[in-house]
Amino acid sequence: MEPEELISSETRFAGRLLRLRVDTVRLPGGQVSRREVVEHPGAVAVLPVLPSGELVLVRQYRHAVGRALLEVPAGTRQPAESPEACARRELLEETGFEAGTLRELARFYVSPGWANEELIVYLATGLVARQPQPADDERIAVEHVAPERVPELVLKRDIADAKTLVAVLGYLGLHLV
Amino acid sequence: MEPEELISSETRFAGRLLRLRVDTVRLPGGQVSRREVVEHPGAVAVLPVLPSGELVLVRQYRHAVGRALLEVPAGTRQPAESPEACARRELLEETGFEAGTLRELARFYVSPGWANEELIVYLATGLVARQPQPADDERIAVEHVAPERVPELVLKRDIADAKTLVAVLGYLGLHLV
Numbered sequence: 001m002e003p004e005e006l007i008s009s010e011t012r013f014a015g016r017l018l019r020l021r022v023d024t025v026r027l028p029g030g031q032v033s034r035r036e037v038v039e040h041p042g043a044v045a046v047l048p049v050l051p052s053g054e055l056v057l058v059r060q061y062r063h064a065v066g067r068a069l070l071e072v073p074a075g076t077r078q079p080a081e082s083p084e085a086c087a088r089r090e091l092l093e094e095t096g097f098e099a100g101t102l103r104e105l106a107r108f109y110v111s112p113g114w115a116n117e118e119l120i121v122y123l124a125t126g127l128v129a130r131q132p133q134p135a136d137d138e139r140i141a142v143e144h145v146a147p148e149r150v151p152e153l154v155l156k157r158d159i160a161d162a163k164t165l166v167a168v169l170g171y172l173g174l175h176l177v
Numbered sequence: 178m179e180p181e182e183l184i185s186s187e188t189r190f191a192g193r194l195l196r197l198r199v200d201t202v203r204l205p206g207g208q209v210s211r212r213e214v215v216e217h218p219g220a221v222a223v224l225p226v227l228p229s230g231e232l233v234l235v236r237q238y239r240h241a242v243g244r245a246l247l248e249v250p251a252g253t254r255q256p257a258e259s260p261e262a263c264a265r266r267e268l269l270e271e272t273g274f275e276a277g278t279l280r281e282l283a284r285f286y287v288s289p290g291w292a293n294e295e296l297i298v299y300l301a302t303g304l305v306a307r308q309p310q311p312a313d314d315e316r317i318a319v320e321h322v323a324p325e326r327v328p329e330l331v332l333k334r335d336i337a338d339a340k341t342l343v344a345v346l347g348y349l350g351l352h353l354v
Contacts, residue, residue, distance in 0.1 A: 001238050001245035001318065013189050013197050015213045017291060020190050020197050025240055033314040036192045037241045038215055040291070061178050062289040063202055064214045068178035069289055076290075105353050106331075109338045110288040111296075112239040112246055113253075114194060114217070117288055119339075123354060137210040141178065154283075161286045162296075162339035169346040170353030176282050177300060177348060 002028040004035075017041075017076065040117035044087045045074035047105060047167040048097055048124040054144040055168070056127070057159075058094050061139065070143065070158040072121070072167045087122045093133045095142050100126015106166050121167045147172055179205040181212075194218075194253065217294035221264045222251035224282060224344040225274055225301040231321040232345070233272050233304070234336075238316065247320065247335040249298070249344045264299045270310045272319050277303015283343050298344045324349055 004025035013020040019039040026032055048056040061068045075090035077083065084102055091099055102122045110117045134140050145153065150168050153159045154176075159168065168174065181202040190197040196216040203209055225233040238245045252267035254260065261279055268276055279299040287294045311317050322330065327345050330336045331353075336345065345351065 001236060001316070003238055003243070004240050012192075015189075015199065016211065018197070018213045018215065020195070020215075022192065023240065027314065027316065029316070031314065034193065035240045036195045038195065038197075038292075040288075043288075043290075059178060061180055062286075063181050063200065063212045064291055064293050065286050065289045065295075066180070066293075069286070071289075074290075103354065106342060107334070107337065108342050109239075109242050109246070111217075111220075111292070111294060112242045112248075112338045113220075113251075114241055115215075115288070115292070116241050116243075118242075119288075137204065137208065139178070139204065139206070157284070160284065161289045162343065165283060165285050166339065166342050166346065169343065170351065173350050173352035175347065175350035177280065 007032065036114055038115040040115060042077045042117060043074055043119045044077060044083050044090065045072045045119060045121045045163040045167060046087045046091045046099070046124045047072050047121060047171055048091060048095060048099065048127055050127060050144065054146055056095050056097060057143050057145050057164070059141040059143055069161055070153060071161055071164045074163060083120050087124070091124060092130060093135060094138070094140050096130050096132035097127040098130055099124035100128065106170055108166065110162055119163050121163055123171060150174065184209065213291055215292040217292060219254045219295045220251055221254060221260050221267065222249045222296060222298045222340040222344060223264045223268045223276070223279070223301045224249050224298060224348055225268060225272060225276065225304055227304060227321065231323055233274060234320050234322050235271050236318040236320055246338055247330060248338055248341045251340060260297050264301070268301060269307060270312060271315070271317050273307050273309035274304040275307055276301035277305065283347055285343065287339055296340050298340055300348060327351065
């Protein structure tokens with residue numbers, strides 16, 4: 001499928017986390033269109049599974065959506081940090097666990113119509129308990145969740161974000177219907 | 178979990194699709210922090226399933242991520258349009274199918290750390306073939322996909338966006354490991 005040809009690009013916002021640009025593009029048919037694009041450095045998430053089979057999730061208030069969610073530990077990628085190093089760092093900071101083994105579970109764009117954020121989800125096993133080290137502006141409550149409770153948490157919408165749904169559905173092989 | 182208290186909010190971009198604001202918030206501990214938030218009107222997606230069991234997916238070039246993806250039909254919610262009406266409209270426009278029955282499969286935030294976009298995914302059955310009516314700036318190729326091909330398409334990253342992963346994983350009950 002032919003790409004769109006970039007005619008011009010204007011950065012309209014450059015913040016601490018996000019950049020926003022408005023691109024003018026020419027479609028293969030010749031038509032000119034306008035695309036609003038949010039640039040994000042990318043993120044990683046980790047589904048940590050204890051030897052008991054329980055999942056280690058984190059509950060935190062999310063200002064952008066105005067509520068608390070139960071999520072897999074996750075964070076934004078730092079420049080010059082490998083995704084695996086980022087996953088280990090976020091897991092330790094948010095839950096206090098060191099991962100023995102990381103295995104890539106999924107890699108996806110969160111909303112490719114308008115954002116370039118790519119998110120990699122790892123499965124973490126061989127967990128070793130250390131001390132949580134939350135970032136200054138994060139308030140996080142760690143919860144150990146038995147796999148059989150997941151369908152109820154999805155139904156109640158305690159679990160209600162893309163990365164956590166992809167992680168638990170893909171790991172547990174759950175049916176939503 | 179206590180919410181963050183909004184101290185001030187500044188809109189930094191207001192476009193055709195997106196708005197971006199920078200909020201200053203006070204955390205329950207008293208610390209002041211800054212949150213970059215993208216506002217999006219919300220979206221719906223539809224997983225259309227034919228009587229044969231085949232899934233109806235659409236391939237389209239995504240400028241924000243610089244490549245074509247194989248996705249469930251989807252679109253942005255219009256003001257004063259119900260999610261179900263939006264789902265039926267997008268399904269007809271992009272694939273030419275009218276849905277007999279829509280059933281909610283999932284509802285989630287695409288990236289709640291910085292965006293308020295909520296996406297509802299419906300399962301559509303009882304499909305009736307009409308005429309596709311693509312929007313002016315959409316170029317879309319419809320593909321009928323047998324369920325047994327989905328794992329390979331995920332592995333090849335033809336399927337590589339959150340809504341399509343949630344839809345196919347949750348409908349088919351697939352394991353990613």
